[in-house]
Amino acid sequence: MQLMTIQHGDQPCNEPCGVCGEALLQAAGPGLFTAETNQPVCRSCGRAEAPHLVALLDLARAAERVGKVCRHILVPPMGALLDLARAAEDYSTSRPKSLQHAA
Numbered sequence: 001m002q003l004m005t006i007q008h009g010d011q012p013c014n015e016p017c018g019v020c021g022e023a024l025l026q027a028a029g030p031g032l033f034t035a036e037t038n039q040p041v042c043r044s045c046g047r048a049e050a051p052h053l054v055a056l057l058d059l060a061r062a063a064e065r066v067g068k069v070c071r072h073i074l075v076p077p078m079g080a081l082l083d084l085a086r087a088a089e090d091y092s093t094s095r096p097k098s099l100q101h102a103a
């Protein structure tokens with residue numbers, strides 16, 4: 001099992017996945033990287049090695065989308081709220097067992 005980190009990239013990253021070596025185009029913003037070599041990690045390797053970090057990235061992206069949509073309106077659209085709720089539920093069920101008891 002590789003240690004992984006979440007890092008924020010200012011520009012898109014076009015390097016192979018640090019775990020499987022597949023070509024990977026990672027968008028700017030938060031992404032998953034190997035802790036040791038600092039290479040980007042594809043979603044499927046991230047889900048296999050660190051599902052809680054992938055769920056956290058999904059939650060952050062959903063929150064960013066909802067924040068952008070809701071910036072100029074009073075009531076958020078139901079679809080945006082459901083996306084955020086789904087991402088939050090995925091994160092809460094994907095956390096490592098050691099962190100689930102802390103909540």
Ligand SMILES: [Zn+2]
Nearest residue numbers: 017020042045
């Ligand atoms: Zn990979």
